[in-house]
Amino acid sequence: MKKGDAICSECGAGFRRLEHTSMPPSRGEYRCPACGMLLEKFDGTAFVAYRLTIHPLVREMRE
Numbered sequence: 414m415k416k417g418d419a420i421c422s423e424c425g426a427g428f429r430r431l432e433h434t435s436m437p438p439s440r441g442e443y444r445c446p447a448c449g450m451l452l453e454k455f456d457g458t459a460f461v462a463y464r465l466t467i468h469p470l471v472r473e474m475r476e
């Protein structure tokens with residue numbers, strides 16, 4: 414399992430990014446839940462999970 418961090422360049426939200434090779438690969442893309450910015454297009458080689466860790470300054474999101 415690979416771990417990493419990602420930051421949305423648009424709104425500053427921070428994410429923990431986890432990559433699991435033992436799970437079915439992700440397809441499609443992941444967008445920032447706060448502003449909709451494209452963070453990653455999945456290439457289908459690994460399962461990728463994002464978790465929001467730093468909320469953006471602009472609070473428009475609702476969970």
Ligand SMILES: [Zn+2]
Binds near residue numbers: 424
């Ligand atoms: Zn964002």
